[in-house]
Amino acid sequence: MSRRRLLQTWKVCLQVRETGMREQWREAFGEMAREYWTDERTRELTGGKDLLVLPGEAPALLRALGLLHRDATMPPPQVSKYLQLNHMLWLMGPPLRELMERFGVLNFIDAGCGRSYLTTALAWCFRNVWEQPARILGVDINAKLVDECRRRTEITGLQDILRYEAADLDVFDSASAWKSAFGDGVDKTHAVISLHACDTATDDAIALGIAEEAELIAVAPCCQAELARGWKELDEADVDGAFRPIWQTPQLRRTSGAQITDTFRMLLLRAAGYETRVVEFVPSEHTPKNTLIRAMRRSDGDPEALEEYRELRRATGGVGIKLERLLEV
Numbered sequence: 440m441s442r443r444r445l446l447q448t449w450k451v452c453l454q455v456r457e458t459g460m461r462e463q464w465r466e467a468f469g470e471m472a473r474e475y476w477t478d479e480r481t482r483e484l485t486g487g488k489d490l491l492v493l494p495g496e497a498p499a500l501l502r503a504l505g506l507l508h509r510d511a512t513m514p515p516p517q518v519s520k521y522l523q524l525n526h527m528l529w530l531m532g533p534p535l536r537e538l539m540e541r542f543g544v545l546n547f548i549d550a551g552c553g554r555s556y557l558t559t560a561l562a563w564c565f566r567n568v569w570e571q572p573a574r575i576l577g578v579d580i581n582a583k584l585v586d587e588c589r590r591r592t593e594i595t596g597l598q599d600i601l602r603y604e605a606a607d608l609d610v611f612d613s614a615s616a617w618k619s620a621f622g623d624g625v626d627k628t629h630a631v632i633s634l635h636a637c638d639t640a641t642d643d644a645i646a647l648g649i650a651e652e653a654e655l656i657a658v659a660p661c662c663q664a665e666l667a668r669g670w671k672e673l674d675e676a677d678v679d680g681a682f683r684p685i686w687q688t689p690q691l692r693r694t695s696g697a698q699i700t701d702t703f704r705m706l707l708l709r710a711a712g713y714e715t716r717v718v719e720f721v722p723s724e725h726t727p728k729n730t731l732i733r734a735m736r737r738s739d740g741d742p743e744a745l746e747e748y749r750e751l752r753r754a755t756g757g758v759g760i761k762l763e764r765l766l767e768v
Contacts, residue, residue, distance in 0.1 A: 472498030552577035669758030
């Protein structure tokens with residue numbers, strides 16, 4: 440496609456979109472993307488890998504997520520984010536396939552959804568790749584972000600699958616939220632996910648998943664600072680202990696605190712009956728926010744894991760995390 444024709448097509452897309460005729464915009468933008476994303480360009484982008492979300496097949500989605508430019512190209516800074524999104528979807532594949540085999544309509548809560556990148560992509564995959572009926576409810580305390588998510592979802596045409604609730608997870612009533620978003624008929628939450636919920640918000644998401652007896656809990660923690668704050672208080676109080684050299688060193692306090700926080704979360708999930716894996720979903724050279732905790736409900740609980748948590752807590756100074764208090768263990 441010539442540059443002049445690209446410009447003309449883009450102007451048509453813009454005019455149509457501004458009139459609110461989103462379906463026509465998706466068709467026009469999709470045509471432009473399919474012409475641009477030839478097999479050769481797609482192979483160059485993906486490195487020949489079989490990715491779930493391809494730019495020629497999901498242009499409206501990738502445009503709404505800010506990964507495609509208005510002329511359907513993908514700017515170099517967005518390539519790594521695009522690949523990270525696909526890798527996250529790939530990591531979610533095994534538990535999702537298990538849920539799809541076990542249940543009819545899947546019900547997901549995105550706790551602390553933020554800009555809802557992952558769940559918007561999941562909604563698209565449920566419809567266009569897996570052909571699986573699903574309902575996804577994004578929850579965030581920031582009402583402005585929720586409005587932005589709703590607008591993005593309407594652009595992609597996924598509003599029948601993906602809806603939102605502005606709420607604080609501390610007082611979140613899932614039954615009322617499901618009814619408000621989708622009406623009657625939602626009797627179980629199958630999965631709770633949370634991507635980069637900051638600090639103790641990840642604990643809120645995990646606690647919600649356990650309370651809902653969700654089959655799948657998947658969280659990507661961010662900015663785990665609670666444990667480091669507690670260790671700093673131990674240092675300021677001149678408390679003695681084997682972990683004191685780490686308490687006294689701010690850099691080590693932060694990095695060790697993040698790692699041990701996620702270890703605590705893993706053990707508490709296992710104690711609650713979840714088979715839990717901790718995996719890297721983004722290479723550490725790209726971002727330190729690269730840990731995915733993926734848990735599948737398998738039993739009523741594991742007392743040995745709870746004792747391991749308590750022993751590790753004692754060994755590192757006796758400072759626990761919010762999740763322990765939420766679970767009242």
